[in-house]
Amino acid sequence: MGTATSTANQRVDIRRNDTVKVITGRDKGKEGRVLRVFPGEAKLLVEHVMIVKKHVRPNPQRNVKGGIAEQESPISISNVQLLCATCGPVRIGHEVRGDRKVRVCRKCGTTLDK
Numbered sequence: 001m002g003t004a005t006s007t008a009n010q011r012v013d014i015r016r017n018d019t020v021k022v023i024t025g026r027d028k029g030k031e032g033r034v035l036r037v038f039p040g041e042a043k044l045l046v047e048h049v050m051i052v053k054k055h056v057r058p059n060p061q062r063n064v065k066g067g068i069a070e071q072e073s074p075i076s077i078s079n080v081q082l083l084c085a086t087c088g089p090v091r092i093g094h095e096v097r098g099d100r101k102v103r104v105c106r107k108c109g110t111t112l113d114k
Contacts, residue, residue, distance in 0.1 A: 012039045012077060013092040013103060018112075020080040021089045022049055027075075031083065035072065043074035050075045086110060 014020060014034060021031045027049045036045040050073040058066030081089035084105040091106040103112040 010039060010042055012037055012042070014044060014077060014080070014082055019083045020044070020046060021083055022046070022075065022079060023081050023089065025075070025079050026050075038074060041074065042077045044077055044080060045072050045074055046080065047072065082112065084108065084110065084112065 014037065016034050016037060018034045019031060020034055022028055030049050032047040032049045034044050035047055038044070051070050052073045054069050054071055056064065056066055056069045058064060082092055082103075084090045084107065087105055087107040092112065093104045093106045094101055095104050096102075097111065104110065105112060
């Protein structure tokens with residue numbers, strides 16, 4: 001008997017439009033902007049990372065040409081790190097500054113939120 005693992009309450013520290021660096025996997029070393037976050041699956045869609053080929057049928061109504069298209073595939077959150085403007089790839093901490101809870105760089109302490 002297998003146990004079901006639930007990631008419904010997983011906290012995701014990476015948000016849309018953040019810049020991340022891939023630290024492991026086939027695209028190790030690549031950097032990109034986060035296009036979409038899937039917190040329930042613990043995955044991210046990162047621009048120009050984890051590119052796969054998809055066979056697309058032509059659809060004249062939507063003005064789509066058929067053929068083999070390339071698109072991004074979701075990558076696990078554990079395989080990426082957020083980029084700090086000064087330090088590079090870092091782990092994320094949380095602090096209360098003023099009346100807001102903000103994300104901070106664990107190396108230099110700068111605020112990662114805009």
